[in-house]
Amino acid sequence: MIASLWSSIDAVWSSPLLxxxxxxxxxVGVLGGVIGVHVSLRRLAxxxxxxxxxxFPGVVIASLxxxxxxxxxxxxxxxxxxxxxxxxxxxxxxxxTTTGVILAGGMALGVVLVSVQDGFSTNLSAYLVGSVLSxxxxxxxxxxxxxxxxxxxxxxAHRPLVASAFDPAGVRAAGLAASAVDVGFLxxxxxTLATAVPAVGTILSVSLVVAPAATxxxxxxxxxxxxxxxxxxxxxxxxxxxxxxxxxxxxxxxTIAAVAGAVFVGSTLISPSTVSLRSPGRSARRQTALR
Amino acid sequence: xxxxxxxxxxxxxxxxxxxxxxxGAVGGVLSxxxxxxxxxxxxxxxxxxxxxxxxxxxVLVQPLWIGALIAGLASTLAFTFLSRQRLVEDNAxxxxxxxxxxxxxxxxxxxxxxxxxxxxxxxxxxxxxxxxGDIMASALLGGCAVLLTSVLHRELVARAFDPEGSAAAGRPxxxxxxxxxxxxxxxxxxxxxxxxxxxxxxLLVTPAATIxxxxxxxxxxxIGGALVGMSxxxxxxxxxxxxxxxxxxxxxxxxxIVLVMTTVFALGSLAVWARRSIRHRVST
Numbered sequence: 001m002i003a004s005l006w007s008s009i010d011a012v013w014s015s016p017l018l019x020x021x022x023x024x025x026x027x028v029g030v031l032g033g034v035i036g037v038h039v040s041l042r043r044l045a046x047x048x049x050x051x052x053x054x055x056f057p058g059v060v061i062a063s064l065x066x067x068x069x070x071x072x073x074x075x076x077x078x079x080x081x082x083x084x085x086x087x088x089x090x091x092x093x094x095x096x097t098t099t100g101v102i103l104a105g106g107m108a109l110g111v112v113l114v115s116v117q118d119g120f121s122t123n124l125s126a127y128l129v130g131s132v133l134s135x136x137x138x139x140x141x142x143x144x145x146x147x148x149x150x151x152x153x154x155x156x157a158h159r160p161l162v163a164s165a166f167d168p169a170g171v172r173a174a175g176l177a178a179s180a181v182d183v184g185f186l187x188x189x190x191x192t193l194a195t196a197v198p199a200v201g202t203i204l205s206v207s208l209v210v211a212p213a214a215t216x217x218x219x220x221x222x223x224x225x226x227x228x229x230x231x232x233x234x235x236x237x238x239x240x241x242x243x244x245x246x247x248x249x250x251x252x253x254x255t256i257a258a259v260a261g262a263v264f265v266g267s268t269l270i271s272p273s274t275v276s277l278r279s280p281g282r283s284a285r286r287q288t289a290l291r
Numbered sequence: 292x293x294x295x296x297x298x299x300x301x302x303x304x305x306x307x308x309x310x311x312x313x314x315g316a317v318g319g320v321l322s323x324x325x326x327x328x329x330x331x332x333x334x335x336x337x338x339x340x341x342x343x344x345x346x347x348x349x350v351l352v353q354p355l356w357i358g359a360l361i362a363g364l365a366s367t368l369a370f371t372f373l374s375r376q377r378l379v380e381d382n383a384x385x386x387x388x389x390x391x392x393x394x395x396x397x398x399x400x401x402x403x404x405x406x407x408x409x410x411x412x413x414x415x416x417x418x419x420x421x422x423x424g425d426i427m428a429s430a431l432l433g434g435c436a437v438l439l440t441s442v443l444h445r446e447l448v449a450r451a452f453d454p455e456g457s458a459a460a461g462r463p464x465x466x467x468x469x470x471x472x473x474x475x476x477x478x479x480x481x482x483x484x485x486x487x488x489x490x491x492x493x494l495l496v497t498p499a500a501t502i503x504x505x506x507x508x509x510x511x512x513x514i515g516g517a518l519v520g521m522s523x524x525x526x527x528x529x530x531x532x533x534x535x536x537x538x539x540x541x542x543x544x545x546x547x548i549v550l551v552m553t554t555v556f557a558l559g560s561l562a563v564w565a566r567r568s569i570r571h572r573v574s575t
Contacts, residue, residue: 045382046332049389053489087560093326097500102333104493105553111490111546203397204337207390214383246337254397261391268378 008247022242024135029234032208033146037226040213041165050099052078052202054106060113070194077190130201130253146195207257215264218271292342307418311524314482317433318494319520326499327451334495336389338488340366343396356532363476403545416545425484431482436474486545493549501556504563523552
């Protein structure tokens with residue numbers, strides 16, 4: 001078994017195609033891991049899910065018109081954010097419900113647009129589970145550039161991001177615009193997902209944004225430490241998933257997401273936070289949450 | 292009205308109509324509970340987590356709904372466990388469960404040669420190829436879901452609006468939550484053949500979200516939701532059929548139904564906004 005795993009690692013390393021795929025998956029893992037920490041602080045997991053699904057029509061329209069896919073899905077992502085905000089302002093509906101309506105409606109619009117053309121199945125499954133194995137050199141360069149920009153933003157805006165997530169009223173009192181930080185973060189999230197989705201698919205994008213950060217949360221109470229652990233986990237899951245998918249002959253995107261989930265499940269069983277829950281003295285401190 | 296009877300003159304369209312009406316009614320009723328409990332994300336999670344069950348059942352040549360039911364219940368239990376342990380916040384827990392279960396389903400399907408086709412059928416449904424057995428299964432599962440929520444109606448509403456009071460009255464919150472989660476799972480499974488797993492979310496949220504600003508009380512919301520669900524089903528099927536016959540344009544019927552429903556929601560929201568701004572002007 002070890003020998004066949006080793007031969008898979010060797011195969012991934014020696015094939016330029018698989019090496020690029022592993023590098024892309026690892027990069028998206030870093031990108032998702034970093035942004036995921038702030039997604040989890042702001043409880044935006046469902047919004048992330050909605051953004052990946054509801055931007056689908058943007059990708060379809062952009063590919064029909066021959067535009068850049070990242071541009072098309074970014075533009076549609078901003079529309080989606082605006083629609084969620086607008087629909088929330090109307091009627092007596094909560095954020096979760098309007099997000100659900102817009103997620104499903106956006107996905108349906110995308111499916112109808114794809115069904116009008118032929119080649120229904122291929123496009124759709126590539127969109128959902130990704131085609132990380134067909135990563136080109138320019139895809140890789142784009143992901144690297146976006147990763148650098150996003151990491152730079154998260155580092156530069158660290159204080160206002162954390163402060164507005166925990167204490168928006170305090171931020172406003174200090175004379176800073178909390179809503180500007182919120183909107184800025186959503187724009188960065190949209191751009192991140194617009195980069196990740198065409199490359200690795202919707203489910204995998206959500207997985208690499210949410211799972212590494214949730215896993216990191218189990219191992220530490222500090223935001224700064226999470227920002228280090230989470231991208232490392234994301235990168236390992238990305239590269240490890242490509243190797244395992246080659247070994248098991250399964251879909252690469254799905255295997256990466258399953259590995260990220262398995263790492264989370266493993267951590268729930270052995271991490272210090274689970275252990276501390278078993279001893280009553282420390283569980284009270286745990287509920288005071290992040291520092 | 293000739294176009295209406297003409298659209299449903301063929302047997303496969305009649306079967307599609309019957310299942311669209313069943314699924315629309317059941318989804319509409321359940322959507323009232325999903326909206327008052329703010330369970331949209333949980334419903335979305337379930338629509339994805341039934342997928343590995345469907346995939347494994349299809350590989351083992353077992354009835355799909357049994358696999359879906361098992362996987363749905365397993366993910367419900369996993370979520371209940373994570374939520375009670377307070378290890379991570381609920382949104383993150385649901386997202387991780389969703390992606391992990393779904394990914395396992397895709398891994399199973401990807402080992403089979405007809406990967407893409409199977410995946411698309413399971414995800415988006417094939418309402419035009421349903422048979423009598425599918426209709427019976429949908430009616431049975433959906434009927435159970437509606438029965439479950441009707442029997443527990445008072446308790447479910449009390450738990451939604453006043454969880455502490457409900458718990459103080461000796462009604463176990465976890466049991467009520469589990470019952471509603473099971474009912475949602477049943478609807479997801481019932482709608483599998485018609486609209487597929489991904490678009491069931493619309494059936495479970497949009498109808499009641501459309502009606503909510505216009506009515507008071509959960510029962511009118513459930514009835515109105517069922518009406519929205521059923522009429523969207525009929526209109527969506529007619530549009531898909533007419534587009535195919537008259538214009539030779541292929542529209543995926545399941546997604547067209549969802550799009551009709553979303554359009555109704557958008558128009559309703561506009562009307563709410565117009566009503567409010569008129570009232571505002573009158574009062575000032």
